[in-house]
Amino acid sequence: MPSTDAPLPRSRSERPLVMAGASLVDLTKGRILPDGLLCVGGGRASAVSSSTVRFADEPAPRVVEASGLYICSGLYDGHVHYRDDREAALYLANGVTTVRNMWGTDWHLSIGDRDSDAPRPRITTASPVLDGPTSAQTSTWPGVILCRSYAEGAQAATRLADCGYRMLKIYANLDRQALAGICNVARDRGLQVVGHCPGSLTFEEAARQGVSCLEHLENVESGHLLPEYERAIRSLRGRSKQLGPARTAVEALRLRTAGIDWLAIERMADELVAAGTAVCPTLSLYRMMFQDPEVALQDPALDYMPQEQIAQWHPRRDFRLKDLVPVWPEVVELSRRRLDLYLEIVALLHSRGVKIIAGTDAPNPFVVPGFSLHQELSLLVYAGLTPLEALRCATTTPMEHFGRGARSSMDALDEDFLLLDENPLQSLRTLRQPFGVVSKGTYHSRADLAELLERQRMNRSRPA
Numbered sequence: 001m002p003s004t005d006a007p008l009p010r011s012r013s014e015r016p017l018v019m020a021g022a023s024l025v026d027l028t029k030g031r032i033l034p035d036g037l038l039c040v041g042g043g044r045a046s047a048v049s050s051s052t053v054r055f056a057d058e059p060a061p062r063v064v065e066a067s068g069l070y071i072c073s074g075l076y077d078g079h080v081h082y083r084d085d086r087e088a089a090l091y092l093a094n095g096v097t098t099v100r101n102m103w104g105t106d107w108h109l110s111i112g113d114r115d116s117d118a119p120r121p122r123i124t125t126a127s128p129v130l131d132g133p134t135s136a137q138t139s140t141w142p143g144v145i146l147c148r149s150y151a152e153g154a155q156a157a158t159r160l161a162d163c164g165y166r167m168l169k170i171y172a173n174l175d176r177q178a179l180a181g182i183c184n185v186a187r188d189r190g191l192q193v194v195g196h197c198p199g200s201l202t203f204e205e206a207a208r209q210g211v212s213c214l215e216h217l218e219n220v221e222s223g224h225l226l227p228e229y230e231r232a233i234r235s236l237r238g239r240s241k242q243l244g245p246a247r248t249a250v251e252a253l254r255l256r257t258a259g260i261d262w263l264a265i266e267r268m269a270d271e272l273v274a275a276g277t278a279v280c281p282t283l284s285l286y287r288m289m290f291q292d293p294e295v296a297l298q299d300p301a302l303d304y305m306p307q308e309q310i311a312q313w314h315p316r317r318d319f320r321l322k323d324l325v326p327v328w329p330e331v332v333e334l335s336r337r338r339l340d341l342y343l344e345i346v347a348l349l350h351s352r353g354v355k356i357i358a359g360t361d362a363p364n365p366f367v368v369p370g371f372s373l374h375q376e377l378s379l380l381v382y383a384g385l386t387p388l389e390a391l392r393c394a395t396t397t398p399m400e401h402f403g404r405g406a407r408s409s410m411d412a413l414d415e416d417f418l419l420l421d422e423n424p425l426q427s428l429r430t431l432r433q434p435f436g437v438v439s440k441g442t443y444h445s446r447a448d449l450a451e452l453l454e455r456q457r458m459n460r461s462r463p464a
Contacts, residue, residue, distance in 0.1 A: 017443055025424060027396050030388050038071050038417060040443045049418045069435055072264035072424055073395040077373045079215055079280045081358025088120040089452035090304055093191035094370030095434045097416035102169055103123040109164050120140045124402055126402030127160040131171035132178055153181030161189045162210050170195035183210035204268045215280050216344045221256040229259025230446055245323045256292035257341055269352035269357040278355035278401050281346050283379040290335035302370040304456040313365035343383040350385060355401055388425050
């Protein structure tokens with residue numbers, strides 16, 4: 001059973017709390033509504049115009065003056081691996097009130113039944129990973145569900161649907177037929193298929209099969225390189241044994257970064273829009289994971305992570321990266337170029353109408369839960385999105401695409417909100433230290449949030 005030590009303090013009271021005079025940030029229409037109220041009580045919350053509120057005589061609300069503050073929807077990290085409740089404080093203290101967990105277990109399904117009362121962000125979960133075999137007839141990760149054919153894909157998808165999963169997670173080694181089996185069952189059962197684009201398909205081919213959201217931008221180059229670079233990649237595969245895994249990986253990264261066919265990327269974007277397929281690029285993952293470890297260790301957010309876990313994040317201790325240690329400086333430099341490329345691709349996708357989901361893949365190496373979503377938002381702005389457009393990627397867009405309804409960000413009760421010092425449509429930096437967070441009808445003040453982080457920092461020597 002995952003650890004639930006150090007329960008979070010709660011600020012629920014029988015007496016309603018009303019914060020009056022704040023401005024409402026309407027993300028749907030991109031406007032600021034003055035003279036709003038944030039009402040919290042009885043495990044419910046709403047943000048409304050003061051002119052629409054009527055209070056019962058008992059119990060009388062506790063009214064707090066909030067003039068000069070802003071009320072905004074809580075943040076949604078659209079790609080995490082939520083392992084247990086020791087991460088809850090990091091998300092809530094950073095204003096992240098909903099996460100999409102990308103490798104589900106029985107525990108993730110069970111907490112969904114009692115999530116409304118738990119001191120954690122709301123969690124929507126994908127299934128265990130569905131993958132195809134590698135050349136060794138195994139998968140990259142232990143514990144995945146192997147699907148070697150259409151029938152195995154359909155059978156696995158059916159079992160997961162029967163277990164209660166509404167979102168099926170796919171991985172890179174699936175072949176075309178196995179993916180078809182998964183997607184056909186998902187279509188019949190009303191499920192979403194999300195995950196890595198299989199290496200045997202292009203992004204648009206995966207979208208045509210029925211993949212609802214493509215995670216990361218790996219493999220986006222497949223089918224979208226200029227002809228001379230496609231030939232160079234094929235030649236490189238023929239020399240891989242001679243070059244060895246490290247040099248082959250470096251040369252492949254160099255070619256894939258330099259040889260993008262932008263007209264092909266435009267056509268891909270249009271097909272994604274037509275299919276209704278979203279993209280969760282996880283830009284912060286590429287920014288944080290592929291850097292000099294000595295530089296990465298300077299990140300102040302690491303003060304809140306278990307020391308043993310940080311030690312495991314060094315490339316030489318990560319099974320995915322250890323073969324690259326001899327060429328790590330080259331990997332770091334090429335990864336910077338790849339991030340620049342991915343920023344351009346995200347800008348193009350967004351400009352063509354592809355739905356972009358803000359996600360981080362925390363807690364991968366140096367991708368700290370909660371804190372990393374602010375890095376993701378900054379990278380989206382750096383790519384060319386406005387603060388409003390970036391903020392929608394972490395609020396209304398994932399809520400509409402994955403559930404909780406296509407609605408105005410101010411319409412519903414039982415909502416999650418941030419109380420902010422400044423207007424986030426002018427600068428997203430104000431999201432990093434919220435004045436307060438309402439999560440599932442409970443108000444956490446700035447002092448509460450600081451206490452959460454301090455408790456996390458004091459416990460960082462515990463085992464991961």
